[in-house]
Amino acid sequence: MAEDRKAVVELDGVRRTIALDLLDEVSEGDYVIVHVGYALARLDPDEAEATLRLMAAGRGA
Amino acid sequence: MSGMLRFIAHCRDESVVGMDVLNLHSPNTKVLLGKTPEEARRLAPILFGFSGRTHEEAVTAACLAAQGLPPPQGEAAIRVERAVAAEMAQGHLWRLLLDWPPLFGHAGPRHRFSHLHRRLSQLRSGPEAYLVGGELLDLVANELLSGFFRAMREPSTLSEFVAMARRGGTIGTTLADVVELGAFIPDASICAPLLPALSAAEWAEGLGGVPDGAFCAAPTWDGQACETGPLARHPASPLVGKVMAQGHRVAARLFARVVDLGDCASRLRHPLPVDLPPLVDAAPLGPSAGVARVAAANGVVIHTVRLEEGRIAEYSVIRPSAWNYHPDGPFMREAIGRPAPERAFTLLSLRALVLALDPAEAYEVEVEFGDGESGQEESSRGSAEDA
Numbered sequence: 001m002a003e004d005r006k007a008v009v010e011l012d013g014v015r016r017t018i019a020l021d022l023l024d025e026v027s028e029g030d031y032v033i034v035h036v037g038y039a040l041a042r043l044d045p046d047e048a049e050a051t052l053r054l055m056a057a058g059r060g061a
Numbered sequence: 062m063s064g065m066l067r068f069i070a071h072c073r074d075e076s077v078v079g080m081d082v083l084n085l086h087s088p089n090t091k092v093l094l095g096k097t098p099e100e101a102r103r104l105a106p107i108l109f110g111f112s113g114r115t116h117e118e119a120v121t122a123a124c125l126a127a128q129g130l131p132p133p134q135g136e137a138a139i140r141v142e143r144a145v146a147a148e149m150a151q152g153h154l155w156r157l158l159l160d161w162p163p164l165f166g167h168a169g170p171r172h173r174f175s176h177l178h179r180r181l182s183q184l185r186s187g188p189e190a191y192l193v194g195g196e197l198l199d200l201v202a203n204e205l206l207s208g209f210f211r212a213m214r215e216p217s218t219l220s221e222f223v224a225m226a227r228r229g230g231t232i233g234t235t236l237a238d239v240v241e242l243g244a245f246i247p248d249a250s251i252c253a254p255l256l257p258a259l260s261a262a263e264w265a266e267g268l269g270g271v272p273d274g275a276f277c278a279a280p281t282w283d284g285q286a287c288e289t290g291p292l293a294r295h296p297a298s299p300l301v302g303k304v305m306a307q308g309h310r311v312a313a314r315l316f317a318r319v320v321d322l323g324d325c326a327s328r329l330r331h332p333l334p335v336d337l338p339p340l341v342d343a344a345p346l347g348p349s350a351g352v353a354r355v356a357a358a359n360g361v362v363i364h365t366v367r368l369e370e371g372r373i374a375e376y377s378v379i380r381p382s383a384w385n386y387h388p389d390g391p392f393m394r395e396a397i398g399r400p401a402p403e404r405a406f407t408l409l410s411l412r413a414l415v416l417a418l419d420p421a422e423a424y425e426v427e428v429e430f431g432d433g434e435s436g437q438e439e440s441s442r443g444s445a446e447d448a
Contacts, residue, residue, distance in 0.1 A: 022175055022178050040113075041113070041182075051092075054104070055108070
């Protein structure tokens with residue numbers, strides 16, 4: 001089991017380093033749910049993009 | 062991080078005299094409006110992030126009740142209970158293994174946490190859940206509170222309690238540290254009441270309809286701001302009660318969290334016990350409306366929905382942190398008046414209180430002294446975000 005793996009994530013232009021300890025399979029370009037510095041789950045890319053669009057529209061409302 | 066939850070204590074004459082809680086977020090449920098129940102269910106894990114599966118089950122249960130449909134039965138109901146118990150256990154492990162030990166300078170067993178978190182995320186069957194539940198019970202007995210499991214009798218005094226806690230286990234040591242930090246509750250009457258264990262039908266009767274945003278941000282039950290979470294779930298546990306009776310409410314909350322982890326482990330092994338309420342419950346909330354009550358590691362989560370022509374017309378969520386950090390809730394009542402002799406002690410004392418009430422998001426605590434001395438320190442969860 002790989003431990004102490006790190007990755008850089010980006011949301012709305014903000015980048016931060018997170019830990020990948022809680023996920024088995026994750027690759028560059030994947031969408032993940034992040035919680036206080038950890039990637040919690042990998043997301044279907046279509047679902048993730050659609051949700052991000054919805055959330056951005058909700059913020060603009 | 063500008064959007065991080067912030068707690069700012071104002072101190073004067075060696076006491077906390079004021080407290081600001083900033084950036085306490087409510088979920089943006091507007092994105093659910095106009096969606097079908099199925100679309101909302103698929104959005105929930107992404108929209109709510111941590112405890113995403115719990116919120117997914119809450120969305121599903123509230124929408125089924127709004128449609129007048131029965132909840133899952135048989136094996137489907139067992140799968141729901143196991144999924145929510147697994148996510149609750151993950152939340153408890155996060156607090157117990159990652160957040161609490163470093164607060165007092167102890168190493169948190171990060172790899173142990175990762176291993177258990179992954180196992181809980183990957184549960185696919187009843188036998189797997191049974192095994193992981195057993196592993197969690199062993200963790201409680203052998204690694205978290207082993208001092209209590211090596212004794213033939215309960216501690217009869219607080220000093221015996223501390224000695225027993227120190228005799229073994231990561232959390233036992235931290236628990237003893239918390240008790241030795243001090244009680245700070247001069248009178249139990251200052252504390253917020255514990256939110257009673259209520260069924261979804263009782264919530265439906267009490268709410269009377271989909272609550273507005275103002276109520277969700279600062280909810281009350283029976284006119285009072287209440288505390289939710291492990292302490293509210295286990296006030297009758299003898300050792301929790303003993304510590305609470307001595308005014309050590311933060312320690313009581315920490316102990317109750319371990320008790321709750323044991324409860325989650327038991328539910329993974331034996332879901333839907335007949336003598337305890339289910340973790341997910343739903344009821345109608347008037348015409349085409351429904352309410353779901355779901356247990357999460359940091360307290361009760363309430364989802365309410367009203368449908369029009371099969372689509373969501375109103376949606377609201379009451380999160381546990383809205384109770385616990387309410388302007389008249391447990392955090393405020395116990396923070397104000399706390400001793401603040403100097404910066405380091407005040408920060409530690411307040412961080413322990415914040416963590417005991419579990420905001421379930423990254424936070425930072427700052428203290429400002431009337432004499433110009435000030436201090437700022439991020440929580441262990443804030444530190445984790447920077448990892």
